Amino acid sequence: MTSGHIRRPPDTEIDWAFFLDVDGTLLEIADQPSFVHVDTELLELVAQLHQLTGGAVALISGRSISNLEELLGALRLPLAGQHGLERRDAAGRLWIHAAPPEAKCAIREALLPVLARHSGLLLEDKGLTLALHYRRAPHLAAYAHRLMAQLMKEAGGGLELQKGKCVIELKPAGIDKGTAVAEYLTESPFRGRLPVFIGDDLNDEHGFAEVNRMGGISIKVGSGRSGAAYRLSGVAAVRRWLGGALKGRQ
Known part of the structure; x- marks a missing residue:
């Protein structure tokens, strides 16, 4: 680049x-x-x-x-x-x-208490992907990336992270x-x-x-x-x- x-x-x-x-x-x-x-x-x-x-x-x-x-x-x-x-x-x-992976529902449930604690975070469920937005809470950027990376790891494969502007997204790989x-x-x-x-x-x-x-x-x-x-x-x-x-x- x-x-x-x-x-x-x-x-x-x-x-x-x-x-x-x-x-x-x-x-x-x-x-x-x-x-x-x-x-x-x-x-x-x-x-x-x-x-x-x-x-x-x-x-x-x-x-x-x-x-x-x-x-x-x-x-x-x-x-x-x-x-x-x-x-x-x-x-x-x-x-x-790709159909929504089986792990998607579990990941979404795991994010709910995080969203309750941090009102500046926004979870967008697009059907095939889950996007965690932190535009309203930029100080949580590193935390959001670590969290989504950990959830991806726990899912056991088939997913990948997609980075964007003030958003980190979990999506089916490939x-x-x-x-x-x-x-x-x-x-x-x-x-x-x-x-x-x-x-x-x-x-x-x-x-x-x-x-x-x-x-x-x-x-x-x-x-x-x-x-x-x-x-x-x-x-x-x-x-x-x-x-x-x-x-x-x-």
């Missing part, structure tokens, strides 16, 4: 395949996932990009698909949720890569945003296109690595070390860059 200077990506082309993270990339991060604001301008941008590319736009998020659908309203497009554990393709078929990108690229309308992946967080590094391996365009949003080849400064910059594909075509 490199920290590097901000290297702006090339101008957008509608014959590319676009894979987009949501929180911190298309939307500003909120104190809680449910607090994000989805504006009509973003929905229009994504809808127009989806139409102009012939459907080659997918959102790849840590959120669940059902949660993404709530955010998008009537807009329907390919979605990969829970870091690729669930994926809806361009034909509307749903792929689930599936990530990079595998979701790879799966989409075997399918129409993504197959044969230059892949682009944009993300802002540690869990997006899997997507960057896969796109780099495919000779595509990997874009890190914001500062910090990353394997991405290019940078955009923030959510507004991402929207402007994506909007470049629409100029003269609306």
Whole structure:
């Protein structure tokens, strides 16, 4: 990974395949996932990009698909949720890569007294993963990471930790945003296109690595070390860059 200077990506082309993270990339991060604001301008941008590319736009998020659908309203497009554990393709078929592990319920029960003691911690049960948020209690970051690592160890295998911005998540092992990108690229309308992946967080590094391996365009949003080849400064910059594909075509 490199920290590097901000290297702006090339101008957008509608014959590319676009894979987009949501929180911190298309939307500003909120104190809680449910607090994000989805504006009509973003929905229009994504809808127009989806139409102009012939459907080659997918959102790849840590959120669940059902949660993404709530955010998008009537807009329907390919979605990969829970870091690729669930994926809806361009034909509307749903792929689930792992059932909730048997240990998940026990881990959730073990976390309940911790949440009662520390009101700044938030547990998000996404169905296939458990995410412990500490954005409201950053002083508990090291404790949250140690706790989730211990619970993973006690589970006896089949799980892995996924780090993010003020969150640590327990998820089934072996599936990530990079595998979701790879799966989409075997399918129409993504197959044969230059892949682009944009993300802002540690869990997006899997997507960057896969796109780099495919000779595509990997874009890190914001500062910090990353394997991405290019940078955009923030959510507004991402929207402007994506909007470049629409100029003269609306």
